[in-house]
Structures are given as structure tokens and as C-alpha cells.
Amino acid sequence: MKSDCIVIGAGYSGLAAASLLAKQGFSCTLLEKHTAIGGCASFFRRMKFSFDVGATTLSGVQKHQPLGKLFDVLQISPELKQLDPAMIIYLDDKKIIRYQDKKQWIQEAESHFGKKGQAAFWNEIYAIDNAIWQLMDKNPEFPPSNIKDVFTIASRLSNIKALPLLVQLFRPMDILLEKHGLHHNALFKRFINEQLLISTQSFSDSAPIVTGAMGLAYPSETYYPIGGIVKPAQLMLDSFRKHNGTLIMKEEIVKIKNTSSGEYAVYTAKGNEYTCTYLISSIPIWNLSDITSDSTIHPKAQSYAESFPKAWGAFTVYFAVESDFMPQSVYNQVHTKSTIPHCEGDSFFMTYSMSDDIKKAPQGWHTITISTHTEASQWFDIPQDIYEQKKQETLTFIMNEVHRIFPELEHAPKEYIEAGTPVTFAHYTGRHRGFVGGIPHSVETGFLGLPRNNDGLQNFYHIGDTAFPGQGTPAVIMSAMNAVQKIVKHNHTVI
Numbered sequence: 229m230k231s232d233c234i235v236i237g238a239g240y241s242g243l244a245a246a247s248l249l250a251k252q253g254f255s256c257t258l259l260e261k262h263t264a265i266g267g268c269a270s271f272f273r274r275m276k277f278s279f280d281v282g283a284t285t286l287s288g289v290q291k292h293q294p295l296g297k298l299f300d301v302l303q304i305s306p307e308l309k310q311l312d313p314a315m316i317i318y319l320d321d322k323k324i325i326r327y328q329d330k331k332q333w334i335q336e337a338e339s340h341f342g343k344k345g346q347a348a349f350w351n352e353i354y355a356i357d358n359a360i361w362q363l364m365d366k367n368p369e370f371p372p373s374n375i376k377d378v379f380t381i382a383s384r385l386s387n388i389k390a391l392p393l394l395v396q397l398f399r400p401m402d403i404l405l406e407k408h409g410l411h412h413n414a415l416f417k418r419f420i421n422e423q424l425l426i427s428t429q430s431f432s433d434s435a436p437i438v439t440g441a442m443g444l445a446y447p448s449e450t451y452y453p454i455g456g457i458v459k460p461a462q463l464m465l466d467s468f469r470k471h472n473g474t475l476i477m478k479e480e481i482v483k484i485k486n487t488s489s490g491e492y493a494v495y496t497a498k499g500n501e502y503t504c505t506y507l508i509s510s511i512p513i514w515n516l517s518d519i520t521s522d523s524t525i526h527p528k529a530q531s532y533a534e535s536f537p538k539a540w541g542a543f544t545v546y547f548a549v550e551s552d553f554m555p556q557s558v559y560n561q562v563h564t565k566s567t568i569p570h571c572e573g574d575s576f577f578m579t580y581s582m583s584d585d586i587k588k589a590p591q592g593w594h595t596i597t598i599s600t601h602t603e604a605s606q607w608f609d610i611p612q613d614i615y616e617q618k619k620q621e622t623l624t625f626i627m628n629e630v631h632r633i634f635p636e637l638e639h640a641p642k643e644y645i646e647a648g649t650p651v652t653f654a655h656y657t658g659r660h661r662g663f664v665g666g667i668p669h670s671v672e673t674g675f676l677g678l679p680r681n682n683d684g685l686q687n688f689y690h691i692g693d694t695a696f697p698g699q700g701t702p703a704v705i706m707s708a709m710n711a712v713q714k715i716v717k718h719n720h721t722v723i
Contacts, residue, residue, distance in 0.1 A: 237510035239267020241704035250471035288702030345408035357445035429668035455587035514660035541604030541650030576600035666693030
């Protein structure tokens with residue numbers, strides 16, 4: 229089967245790239261290993277209940293931001309509810325409310341962490357966040373992945389005011405905390421580090437100021453997608469099909485080769501062969517390295533896989549609960565009394581379906597998804613009884629913490645209490661070692677060495693969370709839009 233473009237993986241980035249390419253008139257085939265779209269933002273059903281695979285938020289939907297631009301181009305309108313407060317954080321005996329309004333949030337932060345430095349720190353965080361979104365809107369090269377990108381960004385007169393931000397790509401968030409006299413505020417640093425972990429996959433001593441600011445500011449504008457995080461993805465798929473795109477499910481890629489005519493040939497476990505001019509891969513770099521040994525892609529893919537051997541795994545909990553109780557926000561971060569067994573963070577993130585969202589649960593019921601960070605390798609290659617014991621210990625601890633914070637749920641009827649580990653994610657998504665969230669942002673690794681959208685390989689593009697690491701859905705959409713822009717530009721040049 230021959231297409232102009234093949235997109236590998238029907239997660240958010242793959243769907244975005246495929247739908248945009250199809251709308252541009254390219255013949256496009258989208259190949260997905262699983263039986264459902266969405267990737268790490270997918271869902272599963274248990275009878276009358278629908279669960280998000282991961283506890284995640286939706287943001288970046290303003291008109292100048294990635295999802296907002298995508299929705300506008302595709303002319304789709306997901307059913308979203310803007311949240312205020314955007315998130316609730318439970319830290320020790322404190323209930324910290326992340327208000328949408330900046331002034332209101334600063335007052336809230338001062339009431340919990342003291343007035344010293346809070347206003348100046350958060351004003352700078354929001355200013356950096358705003359400037360970065362504007363910079364990315366005008367510069368598809370951002371964040372820069374090589375020296376050429378840096379000079380291209382620097383050469384645009386409209387970027388002169390934003391040039392100082394480039395320096396902040398290489399400075400850790402701790403420097404900003406120290407600047408505002410907050411580096412010795414232990415409670416505030418605990419708060420900041422757990423917020424950074426769920427957004428940039430790293431802590432204040434290594435998270436770059438730029439991406440750290442984006443991670444800390446995003447709760448100012450979060451949305452709840454009615455029916456689950458997969459619903460916007462389904463609208464992307466509808467647009468893709470409307471423009472004659474072809475989605476083929478249950479097609480696991482086992483080999484990619486270059487053809488004698490300069491095209492790419494993609495082979496699947498079912499023995500099918502697909503060829504294309506442009507190949508767009510949304511699978512992680514580690515998986516890409518495994519299937520490209522016979523292609524020109526392999527040296528770069530292998531180099532990246534070796535340079536970034538580790539990423540985070542997720543431990544997840546799912547259950548349905550019958551209760552009239554509705555928390556103040558559907559998004560909640562719970563700081564635990566002690567370290568979660570077999571996990572790395574001291575908090576977990578919980579999403580709670582809205583009372584009127586009958587697409588996720590019947591009236592009177594809610595579905596809950598909980599995620600926390602875990603070191604992936606500890607869950608593999610161990611005896612089954614040890615694996616089940618660790619899984620049960622972690623599940624029990626998290627459920628006890630849920631009941632501590634939300635006593636209204638302790639004795640409420642529950643169904644389908646289940647847990648997932650990196651082994652679960654590896655099984656269902658095919659992601660190497662169950663890695664999620666991409667490559668952690670770090671000043672140690674540096675942005676110039678991170679995997680690029682295009683590495684000079686003819687007609688090959690890499691998108692997804694290991695092309696523009698972390699930051700969740702907005703970032704993977706941005707990586708897809710940048711790749712499509714380059715393909716369209718190249719195609720017009722060729723023509």
C-alpha cells in the first residue's frame with residue numbers, strides 16, 4: 229500500500245500530524261498497534277464506566293497555543309469545561325487552591341507559604357510563560373535543538389525582546405527560587421518540586437527555568453474534556469477520515485527500511501508492507517531504535533536511545549465510586565504522609581469525573597484515575613508473586629491516602645479497583661519499559677542534545693513526547709504541527 233505519508237502511532241501527536249497532513253491534501257495512512265486510539269491519553273471501559281488511562285489535565289487551548297491552533301485549523305470543537313479553581317493541592321494539613329486568576333493565586337500562595345518573594349516569583353513565572361508561548365507561536369524552531377535553530381530564532385527582529393529567555397533554557401529553577409529568597413522555604417520547595425515533577429518530569433535543581441515556568445503556570449488555565457481526555461482525539465480522527473485519511477488498527481511495526489527509490493517501507497507483524505514518501509513516527513526513541521536497524525534512521529535513533537536510557541514509569545490506580553460527593557476541583561494533587569511504596573515521588577495526581585459527565589459514569593457514580601511516578605525497571609524481570617505483592621502494597625497505600633484526604637469516599641460503594649504499572653503500559657501501549665512523559669527536562673542533558681523533529685534525514689520526522697519532551701499534550705501537538713509545517717514547505721519546494 230503506497231501513501232504520500234505514513235504516521236506511526238495514533239496518540240495525540242500522531243493524530244494531530246495525520247489530520248493536518250490529510251487536510252493539506254496528502255494521502256496519509258495512520259498505523260496503530262493498539263485496538264484504541266489515544267496512546268497514553270487513551271481510555272478503557274469496564275461495563276458502564278470509562279476510565280482515562282492516565283491522570284492528566286488538558287491545557288494549551290487558547291487561540292495562540294497548540295491545541296487552540298489545532299482545533300481552529302481542523303474546525304473541531306471538543307466539549308470542554310474551563311476549571312476554576314484549576315487544581316487543588318493537599319499538602320500536610322493545607323488545602324492549596326490553584327485559582328485561575330493570577331492575583332488571587334498569589335494571595336493564596338502567600339497565605340500558605342508566607343509573603344516573602346511570592347508575588348515577585350509568580351509574576352516572573354507568568355511573564356516567562358506568556359513570553360514563551362508567544363515565542364513558540366512565531367518560531368517553529370523553538371525549543372532550539374541545535375545551534376542553527378538558535379541563530380535562526382535570534383535573527384528574527386520580532387524575537388529581540390525574548391532573546392534573554394534562551395539563557396533560561398540552561399539555568400535551573402533553583403536559581404529563580406534563590407533570586408526571590410525562596411530557596412530556604414522548605415514547605416514551598418516541596419510544593420514546587422511535586423508540581424514540577426508532574427509537568428516537567430524533574431525537580432527544581434535540574435528543571436530549566438523556561439520549561440519549569442510553563443509547568444508551574446499551566447494550572448492557571450485547565451479544562452475538563454467531557455467524556456474523557458480521548459474525546460478531542462476522536463474529533464481529530466473524524467477530521468482525518470473526512471479528508472480521506474486511512475487508519476489501520478492492530479498493526480504493530482516490526483521493521484522500517486529504505487527503498488531503492490528513496491522511499492520508506494514499513495513492515496508489520498501481520499506481514500503487511502506499506503510504502504511512503506514522508507515517514508512520521510510518534511513512537512518513543514527507544515522503540516524507534518529497535519525497528520530501524522535496516523534503515524538510515526537507525527544511527528540517530530540508537531544514539532538518542534543510548535544517550536537517554538531512562539525515563540519515568542507510572543503507577544496508576546482506577547476505580548468507580550458511587551457518591552454524591554464532588555471535590556472542589558476534578559484535578560487534585562495529594563502530597564502523601566510518607567513516600568509511596570515502590571514509587572519515587574511524595575505525591576499522586578487524581579482526576580475525578582464530573583457529576584454530570586454520564587459519558588464516563590452513570591448518574592450518581594464517578595470514575596477516578598490516579599497516577600504517580602515510579603522507577604520503571606523495578607517492575608520488570610521479577611517473580612510474579614513479588615510483582616503482585618509490590619503492586620498490592622502500592623495500591624493499598626494510595627487508597628488509604630485517598631480515604632484520608634476524602635473521607636466521604638471511604639465507605640462509599642466502589643467497583644473495579646485496579647492498578648497498573650510500567651509493565652501494564654508496556655503491554656498495552658508497546659512503549660519501551662512502559663516509559664511515559666517523555667525525556668525529563670534537565671539542564672544537565674541540555675536542550676541542544678535532545679531528539680530533534682528532523683535530524684537531516686530525508687523525509688523522516690520524529691514527533692511525540694520524546695521529540696519535544698514533557699509538558700504533556702500541548703508539547704506533543706506542537707511537535708506534530710512543526711513537522712507538518714516542514715513537510716508542507718519541503719513538498720512545495722520539491723513541486
